Amino acid sequence: MCGDVTNWDEETYRETILKDREIQTRTVFRTAWAPSQNPNPDSIVVASSDGSLGSYSISSIISDLPLGLGNAKAPHYFEAEPECFLQGHEGPLYDVKFYGDGEDALLLSCGDDGRIRGWRWKDCTESDVPIPLQGKHMRPILDLVNPQHKGPWGALSPVPENNAIAVNTLSGSIYAAAGILVLIVGMWRLVK
Numbered sequence: 001m002c003g004d005v006t007n008w009d010e011e012t013y014r015e016t017i018l019k020d021r022e023i024q025t026r027t028v029f030r031t032a033w034a035p036s037q038n039p040n041p042d043s044i045v046v047a048s049s050d051g052s053l054g055s056y057s058i059s060s061i062i063s064d065l066p067l068g069l070g071n072a073k074a075p076h077y078f079e080a081e082p083e084c085f086l087q088g089h090e091g092p093l094y095d096v097k098f099y100g101d102g103e104d105a106l107l108l109s110c111g112d113d114g115r116i117r118g119w120r121w122k123d124c125t126e127s128d129v130p131i132p133l134q135g136k137h138m139r140p141i142l143d144l145v146n147p148q149h150k151g152p153w154g155a156l157s158p159v160p161e162n163n164a165i166a167v168n169t170l171s172g173s174i175y176a177a178a179g180i181l182v183l184i185v186g187m188w189r190l191v192k
Helices: 010-024 058-064 121-125
Strands: 028-033 043-048 052-057 084-087 093-099 106-111 115-120 142-145 162-168 173-178 184-189
Touching: 043 093, 043 106, 052 058, 052 093, 084 121, 106 121, 106 162, 115 121, 115 162
Parallel strands: 028 093, 093 162
Antiparallel strands: 028 043, 043 052, 052 084, 093 106, 106 115, 115 142, 162 173, 173 184
């Protein structure tokens, strides 16, 4: 029935508008240079507020810039296409790091869902899946969950997210920082 206010669902309408706005605007929380044999790395990986990881070639972005970009007084916006795209987490993705160098490197990420995930960097760079179909085309080979601790009355901690990760390749460890007021550090050992 057209124009009938009884069928109006304000909550669904609000969620649709917010989703559309989120899709159009993303916040970059962290970047990391991808491992490279070249002393001047070219690929950068971006961790975004929508839970995605994108790999971008700096030289490709520069070569694709339209002539005169930045010379006009009006603002210009340029949208770069990723070389690889992964939908890594539910909710914001806060940090991205590489564990190791070269072909054996692991791309690690952590986010609001309390997970640390890892993908073989080689699988990302050699993927034959077209960019529009990428996202969940690769399963992580590493999927760690930040354990929630029980409080004195048995309630789970309210903050499961991982805010940052650090790696120590000498000891084979991944460290995670979680929480808002209290720093909780977890350590996992990677065994080959």
